[in-house]
Amino acid sequence: MNYTLDFTPVIDGMPNLLAACLGTFVLAISGMMLATIIGIGGVVLRTSKIAPLRWLVIGFVEIIRNTPFLVQIFFIYFALPLAGLRLDPTPTAIIALGINGGAYAIEILRGGVQSISRGQVEAGLALGLHKAQVFRFIVLKPALRAVFPSLTSQFVLLTLTTSIASAISAYELTSVSQRIESDSFRSFEVYFTVTAFYLVISWLMMRLFAFFSARYFAYPVK
Amino acid sequence: MGPDEFLFLLIGLKWTVALSAIGFVCGSAAGLGIALARTSGIAFVERLTAGYIAIFQGTPLLMQLFVVYYGLALIGIKIDAWAAVSVGLTLHASAYLGEIWRGAIEAVPRGQTEASKALALGYISRMKDVILPQALRISLPATIGFLVQLIKGTSLASIVGFTELTRAGNMISNQIFEPLTVFGIVGILYFIMCCPLTIYGAHLERKFAASTR
Numbered sequence: 352m353n354y355t356l357d358f359t360p361v362i363d364g365m366p367n368l369l370a371a372c373l374g375t376f377v378l379a380i381s382g383m384m385l386a387t388i389i390g391i392g393g394v395v396l397r398t399s400k401i402a403p404l405r406w407l408v409i410g411f412v413e414i415i416r417n418t419p420f421l422v423q424i425f426f427i428y429f430a431l432p433l434a435g436l437r438l439d440p441t442p443t444a445i446i447a448l449g450i451n452g453g454a455y456a457i458e459i460l461r462g463g464v465q466s467i468s469r470g471q472v473e474a475g476l477a478l479g480l481h482k483a484q485v486f487r488f489i490v491l492k493p494a495l496r497a498v499f500p501s502l503t504s505q506f507v508l509l510t511l512t513t514s515i516a517s518a519i520s521a522y523e524l525t526s527v528s529q530r531i532e533s534d535s536f537r538s539f540e541v542y543f544t545v546t547a548f549y550l551v552i553s554w555l556m557m558r559l560f561a562f563f564s565a566r567y568f569a570y571p572v573k
Numbered sequence: 574m575g576p577d578e579f580l581f582l583l584i585g586l587k588w589t590v591a592l593s594a595i596g597f598v599c600g601s602a603a604g605l606g607i608a609l610a611r612t613s614g615i616a617f618v619e620r621l622t623a624g625y626i627a628i629f630q631g632t633p634l635l636m637q638l639f640v641v642y643y644g645l646a647l648i649g650i651k652i653d654a655w656a657a658v659s660v661g662l663t664l665h666a667s668a669y670l671g672e673i674w675r676g677a678i679e680a681v682p683r684g685q686t687e688a689s690k691a692l693a694l695g696y697i698s699r700m701k702d703v704i705l706p707q708a709l710r711i712s713l714p715a716t717i718g719f720l721v722q723l724i725k726g727t728s729l730a731s732i733v734g735f736t737e738l739t740r741a742g743n744m745i746s747n748q749i750f751e752p753l754t755v756f757g758i759v760g761i762l763y764f765i766m767c768c769p770l771t772i773y774g775a776h777l778e779r780k781f782a783a784s785t786r
Binding site: 354413414416417418419420421422423425426429430433507511512513514515517518525538539542543545546549550553554 | 628631632633634635636637639640643644646647721725726727728729731732739742743746752753756757759760763764767768771
C-alpha cells in the first residue's frame, strides 16, 4: 500500500514514446489507405453481376468481422512467409490492419453506394461519361460523403486497434511502452501515460477527418 | 493437431465465454447507470459521464486492461488475472453500452416522457415502464453488435497473461509448430460464437427498419 508513483522512467523514455506515437500514426494511416483501397475494390466486386465474386466478398467480410483482430494478425504473421513473403513485423501489421479495416469499409461503403439512386447513374451514362467516370464522380464520391461519419468512427477504431500490433512487436506506441515497462517495472505509470497519449492521438485523428470532410465534401447537397 | 490439443482449446473457449458473459452482464448493469446519468438532465452529471465515455472510446481496450490490471495491484487489491480482466471488460462495456443506450433513450419520442409526466408517473416508473422498454427495442441491434465486439475483445486478455481461447491457441501453436492450423481453428471457434449474433443483429435491424418506414 506504501507505493509512491514514480514517473522518472516515463520522463526518461519520453523521446522514445513520442517517436513511437509517430510509428502509431504511420501504422494507422497506412492501414487506412490499404483499407480504403480494399473497401472500394470490395464494393465493386460486391455489386458485380457475377454471383461467385459477390459470395467471395460476403464470405471475406463475415470472416473478418466475426473473428478477433489478434487472431487475424497471428494468422497473417505466420501465413505470409508460407506464401513466400518475408516481411518485417511493421509491414505485416499494416497488411493485417488494411485487411481488417477493409472488411468493415466494404460494409460501410456498400450502404453508401446503395443510397445512390439508379437514375443518377443512368443520367451520367446518358451524358456520355465513361463507366469509370460515372463510378468515380457519380457513385463513389457522394457515397463516401454519405457514409463519412461511420467511416470516421471505424477508422478511429482502427487507430486504436494498432495497439494490438504490439503482439507481433511492430513498431508503435504499445510495443515501445511495453519495453519501457519491462525495463523499469513502473507498469502503472507507463501505461497510464500511454493511455493519455492514445486519447490525444484519437482526438487528432477525428480532427483530421473533420478537416478532410470540410475540404472535400463541403459542397451543397442539392 | 490431436484431440488433446483440441480439448485444450475448448477449455480456453470456456474461459472466453465466461469472460464475455461477465463483461456483458456486469457491463450492462453499469452501462444502464451510465446511460441514465448521461440523460439525467443534471448538467454536471451529464458532463462527467460524457467524459467517462469519451475516455473509454478514445483509448485502446488493451491499454484499459493494462491500466486496470496494474492499477488494482497498485491500490493494494490483489486479484487474479481473470478478475482484473473482468473488471477491465466491465468498465469498457459500461462506457460503450452507456453510449448506445443514451442514444436509444433519446430516440424515444419526447411525447412519451410528457405523457407519462402528465399521468403523474414518478421518475422510476416513467423509466422502467415507459421509456426503457422502448429504448431497449431501438438499441437491440447495436447492443448485439457490441456483444460481438466484446467477445472478440476478450482475446486481448491473452496479452495480459490469462489463458483464454487465443492464448490457448498460442501455447498449442508453440508446442506443435502448426500455427496456421491452430489459429485457423481458433478463428473458426470465434466465428461460430460471433456469426449467429451478427446475423441475428442484422435481422433485427432489417425488421425495425421495415416497421418504422
